[in-house]
Amino acid sequence: GAVVSQHPSRVICKSGTSVKIECRSLDFQATTMFWYRQFPKQSLMLMATSNEGSKATYEQGVEKDKFLINHASLTLSTLTVTSAHPEDSSFYICSVPYGTEQFFGPGTRLTVL
Amino acid sequence: QKEVEQNSGPLSVPEGAIASLNCTYSDRGSQSFFWYRQYSGKSPELIMSIYSNGDKEDGRFTAQLNKASQYVSLLIRDSQPSDSATYLCALTGNTPLVFGKGTRLSVIA
Numbered sequence: 345g346a347v348v349s350q351h352p353s354r355v356i357c358k359s360g361t362s363v364k365i366e367c368r369s370l371d372f373q374a375t376t377m378f379w380y381r382q383f384p385k386q387s388l389m390l391m392a393t394s395n396e397g398s399k400a401t402y403e404q405g406v407e408k409d410k411f412l413i414n415h416a417s418l419t420l421s422t423l424t425v426t427s428a429h430p431e432d433s434s435f436y437i438c439s440v441p442y443g444t445e446q447f448f449g450p451g452t453r454l455t456v457l
Numbered sequence: 458q459k460e461v462e463q464n465s466g467p468l469s470v471p472e473g474a475i476a477s478l479n480c481t482y483s484d485r486g487s488q489s490f491f492w493y494r495q496y497s498g499k500s501p502e503l504i505m506s507i508y509s510n511g512d513k514e515d516g517r518f519t520a521q522l523n524k525a526s527q528y529v530s531l532l533i534r535d536s537q538p539s540d541s542a543t544y545l546c547a548l549t550g551n552t553p554l555v556f557g558k559g560t561r562l563s564v565i566a
Binding site: 345378386387390393435439445446448449450451 | 558
C-alpha cells in the first residue's frame with residue numbers, strides 16, 4: 345500500500361494562532377488527498393478533498409476560510425487551521441487513495457489552549 | 458445520504474475465540490467495502506477490502522459481503538489480545554470513504 349506521512353504528529357498552541365499540518369505521499373504521486381477529523385470516541389469525519397492544481401472541495405459545515413487547504417505538489421497537501429480555538433482540538437488525519445483503497449497518515453493531535 | 462451502522466460495543470471475546478464484527482449500510486450503490494483497525498490514539502490501518510459477494514480470507518481475517526442484504530462482516534479467528542482495537546467499517550461508490558462509528562473489540566487473555 346501507499347506510505348503517507350504527516351507532520352507534526354502533535355501540536356499544542358494558544359487560542360487565536362494558526363497551525364499548519366503537512367501530509368506527504370512518500371512513494372507515489374497523488375492528485376487527490378483527503379483530510380479527516382476525529383473527536384474522542386467518534387468516527388472519522390471527512391472535512392475536505394484536496395485537489396492538486398485546483399481548489400479543495402469542502403464538506404458541508406466545514407468553514408473553508410478557517411481550514412485552508414493547499415495541494416502544493418503531487419506529494420504534498422497542507423491543512424492550516426486559522427485562528428484556532430479550543431473547540432478545534434482534535435485528531436486530524438490525511439489519507440491518500442491508491443487504486444481502489446485508501447491509506448492514512450499517522451495523524452496530527454492538535455490541542456488548542 | 459450514505460449511512461454505515463456498526464454496534465459500538467465493546468465486544469469482549471476470550472483469547473483464541475472467533476470475534477465477529479458486523480456492519481450494515483444504506484446505499485445500494487456502494488461498490489467497495491473496507492475494514493480498518495484503529496488502535497487508541499493512532500490512525501486507521503487497512504486490514505481488509507472486499508468488492509464482491511462472498512467471503513475473502515487473509516490470514517486470521519475473513520471478510521464477508523452480502524450486497525442483497527447490505528451487510529458486511531469481519532471474522533477474526535484465534536483472537537489475540539493484540540487484536541484489541543476499534544474496527545471501522547468503510548465503504549465507497551466513487552466518492553470519498555464513508556465510515557461507521559466503529560466497534561470496540563476487547564480480547565481477554
